[in-house]
Amino acid sequence: MQKPTLSQIAKQLGLSTATVSLAMKENSRISDQTRARVKEALRESGYVYQRSAAGLRKSKTDTVGIVLNNVSDPSFSEILRAIEGELAKEGKTVFLCNTDEKVERQSEFIRKMSEYNADGIVLVPAMGTQATDLEEMKKFSPPIVCVSREISGYPIDSVVADETIAGYTAAKHLLKLGHRRIAVVGGTVNISPFNRRMKGIRQAFDEAGQEFDRALVFECRPVRAQGYEAAARILDVEDPPTAAIGYNAIVTLGLKAGLQRLGKKIGVDFSLIANEGIDELQHSNPPLSTTSIDLQEMGRVVIQHLLSRISDPTAPTKLTLIPTELILTDSVSPHR
């Protein structure tokens, strides 16, 4: 005889599965009477709830924590959608944390997820997260996979965009169009991909025999408002740039709006290349060129890594680079 499922029992009793589940755990929010009814039905059906298992370290809670540095960044919504889709197939519930780039909030959330015996954690490390922060957590944390940013000097599974190539192809294209004064906007040396990106950009300049001007690097938090505000600073330098490469999608969208406010015509007298592959880049005016990355794929790979790590905690750590592709629109044109 097939053992009945929890939902069959719930249906039989006219209760929700949530109520049955809580009654089984003798949660006091469920009335004594309902708890007794559930107990009786379970006994009759031969359903065995392995209550003792729930407290064990090895037990699965089917919960995964996802830690985002900036919950309003639409590129993460896209990765999230992929992650949630993959995890739904596995019957796992997602708990999110918005660190707002605060390392302590990140630690506190991971600690709580540990206490709740989460199966694993996906982490976009807050700016300035150190190897020591993770080392500390290793003692109690469930498996962690980093996405979008790495923790330098710390062995942890990571899935990041191939930023060196992204920077290289964007700069190479602008150089080919005759631009020499190229600004780089957003990100800081506190975020790992920034350094990869700069490496690629410098390489393109070297190959073209051009000198890269460090004064045209405008570091800032990669958010829309800071891109907007950077516009004035960019146009204020002596011999101002005629093109810019944005660190991510939103900082570039902010920069675009800021430049337009100051009278620049994007794709006519100023060329702009963004990063990441969110829809909004195509839904802006003009649509923005981008070193695009398949965010859905990125989310899928992250979950593959996390599931492997959960099933084999001692395997060597892996770094996966997701390829990027230069997608050109009317936002870039030859230097004139």
Place this chain on the structure above:
Amino acid sequence: MQKPTLSQIAKQLGLSTATVSLAMKENSRISDQTRARVKEALRESGYVYQRSAAGLRKSKTDTVGIVLNNVSDPSFSEILRAIEGELAKEGKTVFLCNTDEKVERQSEFIRKMSEYNADGIVLVPAMGTQATDLEEMKKFSPPIVCVSREISGYPIDSVVADETIAGYTAAKHLLKLGHRRIAVVGGTVNISPFNRRMKGIRQAFDEAGQEFDRALVFECRPVRAQGYEAAARILDVEDPPTAAIGYNAIVTLGLKAGLQRLGKKIGVDFSLIANEGIDELQHSNPPLSTTSIDLQEMGRVVIQHLLSRISDPTAPTKLTLIPTELILTDSVSPHR
């Protein structure tokens, strides 16, 4: 003698508070040796960990769940920031859920938060959430406060914008400027504020002795991409509108980009009024007029309500309307 705090003990032992906390709970991820050291230090210090309390229904876990319909909507980031700030003062950790407008995902998260004995839940109900969905949850859920949207026909604490006034003032202003064909973009009858808003808009038309054309209501999910796509439909009607009122900030920003792509000059040959008070409305080109709401204040009120509800579960439920204010920019101009 003052009892030592957990962090003092951690410091004394050269451990993190997280490790001490887990050791106290005899979590098996902490080595036997460390657990013994912590136990000894606690015994010596006279620190008493009320372990039994942790399992009780009434115990506080200092965790609050926040359920968002669309985690990438920047207006929620602003409310979130306020909520997280208030909760941090109370020492509470925030767990987020992104329902992506899916009612089942919402139920599943609330169930998990219940099992984890969360102190409370802040809910932006997914589109189509019914009174019966909440009735079901009432049996086990911690206190819930709704924000931004209500559940019609269900008594639950709610904090929403005063949408009737928002719709009324926006429509009245456009009518005063001579616009007669005014489109309404975004939202659906499945979201409670939509109906309040429509009431205010109709009232303004009635007072002006003008007829409101229901064919100019373009319902859609209130997200950027759908606003962008609505632009073509709006301009395709016979006797097309010369102005539009957007349901929220992002749908209006999408609409703006879409209209611009189709050659419309916002504030010159098409007037646009958004809703909500996010920065991006001012960082766009042109900055957008908006029926603005103080999102920080909204977040603050939500947490006030939640804390009151936690301390008095039987008090009558409250609906708080947050006032809106029409903020005008160059995005609106007289009909010509």
